[in-house]
Amino acid sequence: MTALKNDRFLRALLKQPVDVTPVWMMRQAGRYLPEYRASRAKAGDFMSLCMNPSFACEVTLQPLDRYPQLDAAILFSDILTIPDAMGQGLYFETGEGPRFKKVVSTLADIEALPIPDPQKDLGYVMDAVSTIRRELNGRVPLIGFAGSPWTLATYMVEGGSSKDYRKTKTMLYDNPQALHLLLDKLAQTVTSYLNGQILAGAQAVQIFDSWGGSLSAAAYQEFSLAYMKKIVSGLIREHEGRKVPVILFTKNGGLWLESIADAGADALGLDWTCDIGSARARVGSKVSLQGNMDPTVLYAKPEAIRTEVGRILASYGKGSGHVFNLGHGITPEVDPEHAGAFLRAVHELSAQYHE
Ligand code: 1CP
Numbered sequence: 001m002t003a004l005k006n007d008r009f010l011r012a013l014l015k016q017p018v019d020v021t022p023v024w025m026m027r028q029a030g031r032y033l034p035e036y037r038a039s040r041a042k043a044g045d046f047m048s049l050c051m052n053p054s055f056a057c058e059v060t061l062q063p064l065d066r067y068p069q070l071d072a073a074i075l076f077s078d079i080l081t082i083p084d085a086m087g088q089g090l091y092f093e094t095g096e097g098p099r100f101k102k103v104v105s106t107l108a109d110i111e112a113l114p115i116p117d118p119q120k121d122l123g124y125v126m127d128a129v130s131t132i133r134r135e136l137n138g139r140v141p142l143i144g145f146a147g148s149p150w151t152l153a154t155y156m157v158e159g160g161s162s163k164d165y166r167k168t169k170t171m172l173y174d175n176p177q178a179l180h181l182l183l184d185k186l187a188q189t190v191t192s193y194l195n196g197q198i199l200a201g202a203q204a205v206q207i208f209d210s211w212g213g214s215l216s217a218a219a220y221q222e223f224s225l226a227y228m229k230k231i232v233s234g235l236i237r238e239h240e241g242r243k244v245p246v247i248l249f250t251k252n253g254g255l256w257l258e259s260i261a262d263a264g265a266d267a268l269g270l271d272w273t274c275d276i277g278s279a280r281a282r283v284g285s286k287v288s289l290q291g292n293m294d295p296t297v298l299y300a301k302p303e304a305i306r307t308e309v310g311r312i313l314a315s316y317g318k319g320s321g322h323v324f325n326l327g328h329g330i331t332p333e334v335d336p337e338h339a340g341a342f343l344r345a346v347h348e349l350s351a352q353y354h355e
Pocket of ligand 1 (some may be wrong): 026029162345
């Protein structure tokens with residue numbers, strides 16, 4: 001394997017010294033980029049992009065070609081590949097978000113769910129990872145990812161996106177054993193899926209717990225964090241002679257940072273509702289932090305974006321352990337020029353915080 005030419009993302013996750021604060025963006029390959037929309041039109045639809053390794057590789061590399069400041073690539077795929085591999089039949093209605101042909105409602109439905117084999121049932125993802133690694137040729141590290149069991153369960157039980165997770169939460173309170181069985185199957189699947197990605201070449205992995213913040217404090221511990229802990233304890237943590245850092249991102253998890261920091265991961269992703277300096281004081285030296293600019297700042301003018309970047313860097317303060325990111329994904333309406341101004345500001349303004 002080619003040596004990494006830029007490893008500041010991996011170094012910051014492990015709190016090793018860096019020259020400037022590394023940066024990447026959640027959803028950096030996506031609809032705000034005209035080149036992404038062109039590839040998607042060529043592929044036909046979103047799932048065809050994910051399932052064809054050369055298309056997945058093409059769109060993964062697009063933001064890196066446009067923005068030389070990006071310090072990491074993220075596999076182009078989706079968290080919903082897992083429910084699809086469990087036989088739920090994922091499809092995307094134009095302009096409507098994800099849908100499933102089958103939903104999971106009863107204990108019997110959950111008992112009948114197979115545990116997918118990543119190599120056999122999700123081989124297209126493993127092929128995408130190895131193709132991207134080869135094409136990156138050591139430019140920057142590649143991030144693999146999966147959804148958290150709780151976040152995946154919400155899609156499987158609701159049959160798609162949801163505002164209130166009504167069916168999933170009803171199951172949580174009425175039939176917790178059934179939900180625990182589902183979460184346990186998902187935790188086993190996510191563990192082997194992420195290990196498959198690591199063996200195929202992913203150099204760091206992130207678990208997206210996008211909807212963990214919708215739970216009560218007690219339910220979060222029992223139905224989301226416990227399963228992420230289980231996954232973290234089963235992951236391959238060193239590969240190709242290097243540590244493979246693990247990032248946990250619970251959106252709206254700011255109230256629970258101390259307990260998330262105890263889950264065994266190397267870094268926590270932060271949304272924009274917490275002050276990163278206070279978060280750093282709360283988690284101490286246990287984990288690095290990734291985040292946390294409000295993605296809507298990118299609608300504002302480049303000068304305003306730069307001011308906000310400066311404010312977050314100053315709040316984190318001196319030293320390593322910070323990966324700059326947005327607090328959630330970049331939105332389709334963002335002007336690509338503004339994303340460029342954001343990435344440049346991170347590198348330009350952060351040098352003063354490193355020796
Ligand atoms: O082209 C399109 O219209 C599809 C839009 C799109 C894209 C670009 C979807 C559908 N998924 C993706 C890619 C994607 N999804 C990535 C790629 C890598 C990158 O970051 O560049 C990643 C990491 C995801 C992960 C994902 N999918 C999450 C977790 C992160 C988050 O945003 O909270 C979730 C919740 C999904 C589900 C999903 N996939 C797509 C949609 C529209 C949704 C629904 C979101 C919702 O319910 O609100």
